[in-house]
Amino acid sequence: MEIKAAVAYSPGKPLTIETVQLQGPQAWEVLIEIKASGVCHTDAFTLSGDDPEGLFPAILGHEGAGIVVEVGADVKSLKPGDHVIPLYTPECRQCDYCLSFKTNLCQAIRGTQGRGLMPDGTSRFSMGGDIIHHYMGTSTFANYTVLPEIAVAKIREDAPFDKVCYIGCGVTTGIGAVIYTAKVEPGANVVVFGLGGIGLNVIQGARMVGANKIIGVDINPKKRALAEKFGMTDFVNPQEIAGDLVPYLVDLTKGGADYSFECIGNVNTMRQALECCHKGWGVSVIIGVAGAGQEISTRPFQLVTGRVWKGSAFGGARGRTDVPKIVDWYMDGKINIDDLITHVMPIEKINDAFDLMHRGDSIRSVVTF
Numbered sequence: 495m496e497i498k499a500a501v502a503y504s505p506g507k508p509l510t511i512e513t514v515q516l517q518g519p520q521a522w523e524v525l526i527e528i529k530a531s532g533v534c535h536t537d538a539f540t541l542s543g544d545d546p547e548g549l550f551p552a553i554l555g556h557e558g559a560g561i562v563v564e565v566g567a568d569v570k571s572l573k574p575g576d577h578v579i580p581l582y583t584p585e586c587r588q589c590d591y592c593l594s595f596k597t598n599l600c601q602a603i604r605g606t607q608g609r610g611l612m613p614d615g616t617s618r619f620s621m622g623g624d625i626i627h628h629y630m631g632t633s634t635f636a637n638y639t640v641l642p643e644i645a646v647a648k649i650r651e652d653a654p655f656d657k658v659c660y661i662g663c664g665v666t667t668g669i670g671a672v673i674y675t676a677k678v679e680p681g682a683n684v685v686v687f688g689l690g691g692i693g694l695n696v697i698q699g700a701r702m703v704g705a706n707k708i709i710g711v712d713i714n715p716k717k718r719a720l721a722e723k724f725g726m727t728d729f730v731n732p733q734e735i736a737g738d739l740v741p742y743l744v745d746l747t748k749g750g751a752d753y754s755f756e757c758i759g760n761v762n763t764m765r766q767a768l769e770c771c772h773k774g775w776g777v778s779v780i781i782g783v784a785g786a787g788q789e790i791s792t793r794p795f796q797l798v799t800g801r802v803w804k805g806s807a808f809g810g811a812r813g814r815t816d817v818p819k820i821v822d823w824y825m826d827g828k829i830n831i832d833d834l835i836t837h838v839m840p841i842e843k844i845n846d847a848f849d850l851m852h853r854g855d856s857i858r859s860v861v862t863f
């Protein structure tokens with residue numbers, strides 16, 4: 495079938511709206527009509543050329559919501575008409591990773607997904623006979639896409655697509671890092687580096703679990719007001735304080751953060767996030783994605799003296815199990831998504847979403863079809 499998609503032809507170039515050929519779902523796959531998709535910083539990261547796994551041409555996008563249109567042979571858990579959120583972290587419930595219950599990083603299809611292909615090693619997208627790569631297994635910047643059944647979360651039908659698409663990455667990543675990865679306890683002091691689409695969800699997760707101080711760190715003062723609305727108790731602009739940031743944060747938390755979260759993707763702030771943690775027990779969670787060739791460093795003494803460095807992908811959430819619950823939290827008014835979606839635009843205007851992000855003028859832009 496012919497579909498409409500925003501194609502990334504080469505690094506650093508704007509996306510182009512094209513008519514693309516999409517092959518129907520094979521066994522264990524489903525065809526989804528995408529109704530809305532958020533634009534995450536990771537899409538911009540890959541488009542920039544900094545992603546070691548970045549492939550071109552590709553259809554980017556990994557924060558979508560839509561409706562199942564057709565299912566391939568042997569699909570058991572989904573049927574046409576189901577409302578769904580595509581998952582860049584699948585949940586097969588059979589691989590060693592899924593069965594360990596120690597991680598959400600299902601590896602059932604990770605190899606082909608990282609090569610921009612479906613599990614059978616081919617692409618469903620093409621133009622003029624040339625293949626277009628899938629991206630993160632989801633490719634939601636298209637009005638139709640194909641996914642493996644194990645990478646699709648079924649959600650309730652009354653949830654609005656243009657809001658819950660954000661649960662496909664940003665909301666789950668931020669709130670999940672607090673509750674699934676760090677397991678922040680009531681009364682904890684938390685420092686959040688980067689108050690964008692991820693960091694604000696870390697803040698709302700920290701408020702949900704009853705954190706004490708929730709300190710936000712950002713160089714963009716325009717982020718302050720919304721962060722306060724979501725639960726930030728203290729704002730720190732590193733460019734406005736006298737002296738170094740780490741001792742400043744250690745003083746503010748009276749000894750160091752119980753938990754810190756890096757939501758920027760900068761290896762220097764990753765170090766600061768670790769080193770502002772409390773001696774003996776502070777846990778720092780890296781969420782931000784750093785570019786090819788970047789490495790983190792600290793004095794090993796920081797770890798010897800009890801600070802812990804962790805990472806979190808998709809908030810540690812098991813997508814098919816946890817995403818429908820997070821949709822329920824939104825529908826029950828327990829989490830706020832509406833105020834974080836600052837811009838909505840048709841897919842034809844998708845390059846505006848990247849411009850707004852780079853200027854620091856949006857939290858989340860959502861494209862609709």
Ligand SMILES: NC(=O)C1=CN([C@@H]2O[C@H](COP(=O)(O)OP(=O)(O)OC[C@H]3O[C@@H](n4cnc5c(N)ncnc54)[C@H](O)[C@@H]3O)[C@@H](O)[C@H]2O)C=CC1
Pocket residue numbers: 534535536539663664667687688689690691692693711712713714717732757758759760763780781782783784806807808809851854856857
């Ligand atoms: N681990 C995971 O599963 C996921 C990781 N990510 C990554 O998380 C990071 C954040 O993504 P978004 O929130 O969508 O990005 P964003 O662009 O909305 O927010 C980034 C924020 O960091 C601030 N910032 C930039 N440099 C700074 C500095 N030196 N000091 C303090 N603040 C600074 C910006 O002003 C902005 O408010 C990205 O690296 C993204 O790739 C995103 C989704 C999932």
Ligand SMILES: N[C@@H](CCC(=O)N[C@@H](CSC=O)C(=O)NCC(=O)O)C(=O)O
Pocket residue numbers: 534536537545546547548583599604663783807808
């Ligand atoms: N491909 C990159 C790393 C990109 C990355 O870390 N992706 C995150 C999700 S970011 C979402 O917005 C993730 O889930 N990683 C786990 C995984 O298995 O990809 C690189 O090669 O550095």
Ligand SMILES: [Zn+2]
Pocket residue numbers: 534535536537556557663664
């Ligand atoms: Zn994302």
Ligand SMILES: [Zn+2]
Pocket residue numbers: 584585586587588589590591592593599600601602
């Ligand atoms: Zn698995």
